[in-house]
Amino acid sequence: KQEVTQIPAALSVPEGENLVLNCSFTDSAIYNLQWFRQDPGKGLTSLLLIQSSQREQTSGRLNASLDKSSGRSTLYIAASQPGDSATYLCAVRVTGNQFYFGTGTSLTVIP
Amino acid sequence: EPEVTQTPSHQVTQMGQEVILRCVPISNHLYFYWYRQILGQKVEFLVSFYNNEISEKSEIFDDQFSVERPDGSNFTLKIRSTKLEDSAMYFCATGLAGLGNEQFFGPGTRLTVL
Numbered sequence: 001k002q003e004v005t006q007i008p009a010a011l012s013v014p015e016g017e018n019l020v021l022n023c024s025f026t027d028s029a030i031y032n033l034q035w036f037r038q039d040p041g042k043g044l045t046s047l048l049l050i051q052s053s054q055r056e057q058t059s060g061r062l063n064a065s066l067d068k069s070s071g072r073s074t075l076y077i078a079a080s081q082p083g084d085s086a087t088y089l090c091a092v093r094v095t096g097n098q099f100y101f102g103t104g105t106s107l108t109v110i111p
Numbered sequence: 112e113p114e115v116t117q118t119p120s121h122q123v124t125q126m127g128q129e130v131i132l133r134c135v136p137i138s139n140h141l142y143f144y145w146y147r148q149i150l151g152q153k154v155e156f157l158v159s160f161y162n163n164e165i166s167e168k169s170e171i172f173d174d175q176f177s178v179e180r181p182d183g184s185n186f187t188l189k190i191r192s193t194k195l196e197d198s199a200m201y202f203c204a205t206g207l208a209g210l211g212n213e214q215f216f217g218p219g220t221r222l223t224v225l
Contacts, residue, residue: 004153034213043115043202043218044154089154097144097159097167099214103152 002027002094006102013080014110021075021105023090028068035064035075036089038104044089048075080109113137115217117203123223127192132220134186134203142206143186144214145178147171147199154202160186193224 003026013019023033032051036044048057048064050073056065063076073090087106091099116135124130136143145157158168160178177189186205190197200221204214 036216041221043117044204044216046213046215049213091154097142097161098156098169099144099146099154100156101154 002030002092002100004090004092004100004102006088006090006105008105009103010106010108012108012110015080015082017080017109018076018078019080019107021077021088021090021107023073023075023102025071025073025092025100027094028071029094030068031093031095033064033066033073033090033092034099035062035073036091038087038089040087047088077107080107082109082111085109115203115205115215117201117217117220119220120218121221121223123225124193126195126224130190130193130222132188132190132201132203132222134188134205134217135184136186136203136205137207137215140205140207140215142166142208142212142214143178143180144204144206145188146202146204146216148202148219149196149199157188190222193222195224198222198224 005024007022034049035047050057050066061078066073087104089104091101118133143160148154156169158172159166175191200219202219203217206212206214
């Protein structure tokens with residue numbers, strides 16, 4: 001069974017700092033990997049989707065990379081802002097339609 | 112921008128009662144999913160639905176659960192006889208295509224079973 005781990009569980013950084021969130025998965029046979037943002041008590045907002053054949057995706061200040069063979073993905077956030085404070089989840093899609101989620105990284109950006 | 116909506120936002124029910132959670136997908140999406148998130152735990156896949164039938168389900172999705180699209184637009188999750196451990200946030204997600212495409216999540220329904 002696919003296991004998805006996110007490190008660190010929590011991260012606190014001053015505003016303006018660049019940061020990296022990590023996601024690792026045990027089975028490299030994935031179709032894609034999606035990064036989400038979850039605000040307290042809210043749903044999941046899709047940030048970036050990387051197909052298994054891709055190495056990275058970029059959207060604004062966000063850049064996600066995928067190394068399928070080593071079972072890793074990173075989400076890079078440039079010039080962090082207080083509005084980036086949220087929990088960041090990665091999820092991998094395996095055969096069929098199942099997404100396996102990590103436990104998330106709780107990010108706090110201090111003004 | 113189109114979005115997935117869910118009703119109600121919060122449902123409180125007594126143990127043993129039936130609940131129906133509703134989702135309105137993005138209009139041209141064809142794939143539908145339910146997930147749940149117990150407080151403090153991971154988001155867990157429950158079921159996927161395509162072409163009016165279940166395409167995949169997890170071990171969590173037992174006989175107490177069912178899904179349907181009763182009117183071709185709403186997508187519902189029914190829990191027949193709720194248990195205390197069904198208390199969780201339930202998320203609906205929809206997608207335009209199957210494998211390889213993004214899933215878009217609704218805001219969730221918080222279910223509290225007393």
